[in-house]
Amino acid sequence: MKKPFVTLERLQEIVREHPTPFHLYDERGIRENARALLQAFAWNPGFKEYFAVKATPNPQILKILREEGCGVDCSSLTELMMSQRCGFAGGEVMFSSNDTPAEEFSLAAKLGATINLDDITHIDFLKDTIGYIPKKISCRYNPGGTFTLGESKEGFQVMDNPGQAKYGMTRPQMAQAFTRLKELGAEEFGIHAFLASNTISNEYYPALAAILFQTAVELKEETGVHITFINLSGGVGVPYRPEQPANDIAAIGQGVRKAYEEILVPAGMGDVSICTELGRFMLAPYGHLVTRALHHKHTHKEYVGVDACAANLMRPAIYGAYHHITVMGKEEAPHDHMYDVTGALCENCDKFAVDRMLPEINTGDLLVIHDTGAHGHAMGYQYNGRLRSAEILLQMDGSTRLIRRAETPEDYFATAVWD
Numbered sequence: 001m002k003k004p005f006v007t008l009e010r011l012q013e014i015v016r017e018h019p020t021p022f023h024l025y026d027e028r029g030i031r032e033n034a035r036a037l038l039q040a041f042a043w044n045p046g047f048k049e050y051f052a053v054k055a056t057p058n059p060q061i062l063k064i065l066r067e068e069g070c071g072v073d074c075s076s077l078t079e080l081m082m083s084q085r086c087g088f089a090g091g092e093v094m095f096s097s098n099d100t101p102a103e104e105f106s107l108a109a110k111l112g113a114t115i116n117l118d119d120i121t122h123i124d125f126l127k128d129t130i131g132y133i134p135k136k137i138s139c140r141y142n143p144g145g146t147f148t149l150g151e152s153k154e155g156f157q158v159m160d161n162p163g164q165a166k167y168g169m170t171r172p173q174m175a176q177a178f179t180r181l182k183e184l185g186a187e188e189f190g191i192h193a194f195l196a197s198n199t200i201s202n203e204y205y206p207a208l209a210a211i212l213f214q215t216a217v218e219l220k221e222e223t224g225v226h227i228t229f230i231n232l233s234g235g236v237g238v239p240y241r242p243e244q245p246a247n248d249i250a251a252i253g254q255g256v257r258k259a260y261e262e263i264l265v266p267a268g269m270g271d272v273s274i275c276t277e278l279g280r281f282m283l284a285p286y287g288h289l290v291t292r293a294l295h296h297k298h299t300h301k302e303y304v305g306v307d308a309c310a311a312n313l314m315r316p317a318i319y320g321a322y323h324h325i326t327v328m329g330k331e332e333a334p335h336d337h338m339y340d341v342t343g344a345l346c347e348n349c350d351k352f353a354v355d356r357m358l359p360e361i362n363t364g365d366l367l368v369i370h371d372t373g374a375h376g377h378a379m380g381y382q383y384n385g386r387l388r389s390a391e392i393l394l395q396m397d398g399s400t401r402l403i404r405r406a407e408t409p410e411d412y413f414a415t416a417v418w419d
């Protein structure tokens, strides 16, 4: 059973001050999880997590993660600007983008970010844009084909399609790129790959690491470059469904360590630093979308309309993603009603749940939609004139802090030309 990180009583106090809907974040959960990640990779002295800003681009969240020793992974101009304003600089910033505009490379270089090139043509594009090739540089690898992990012991299979993904360079391009970058003055090299998303398996990172470590050993032999870091990127998932097991980050860290000791250390590459760019794993479970039941509708199906909509959380609408729902105060009640839980958008996909068994919902009930801390508010949009909600931090001492106000009609109108 998934348990909210806030009680009904506390939530009732919070909604007196902050009207629904809003995203609520659990500072304690964020900090404890970040510490567990760092602990899992403590065997690697150079380890660093670069939080994928796109997952939860809120300055206060970034500052909490910075206090826990994390850097940031940016992929756009505004993400770089936000990170800069939060105090991240130099070695704390990874820039992993694709189809990159020149101005973004310029700002990344100005911040001293580690630039992770998505394509071989970006070498000359970067050099022409900023006038030089940074001493430390990374290239994104795409091995093509399909990536599968055999059925894990928990029964969940990991499968993804790198061959259909627009990201990264082929294996021959990786060797060409390293050779060219070395000629242009690069001294420290990194390899990055992202082969599967939201994996629920302790085997994903170790399997990816083994591929990248082996590739690193080969590339070092072929090109003679000094590879100093390997970036496992994102993709470690969270159990959105209550029956799914959670990843064990300590086991994942040990799995990567085993591959490191088997492949890199014998090749004389025991000084390589491991980086990660986790987004979902760092934040998803520590965010709730809090919403209230507004309407009941009984037609061909049973509908409960809430005051949040896909503009606040898009994943169910665009991927049919499952997000668990707790009807606050009715955790123990029989789940004997089948509902579609909908928002107000004029789009039939605007449903947080379809045919979901829930306790009987009364108008005014508070609902917690789970695991919205990553790719939740961040993916918000304004279709139908629905505005993005507030973000609230539940702090370590139990008090709340508004960390982003809700948009107002004035915000929505501000970009239009009226006369």
Ligand SMILES: *Cc1c(COP(=O)(O)O)cnc(C)c1O
Pocket: 052, 054, 055, 073, 075, 096, 097, 194, 197, 198, 233, 234, 235, 236, 277, 278, 279, 280, 281, 374
């Ligand atoms: C989205 C993204 C991440 C984070 O992915 P998660 O699945 O949220 O962990 C990391 N790196 C890059 C380059 C990304 O695009």
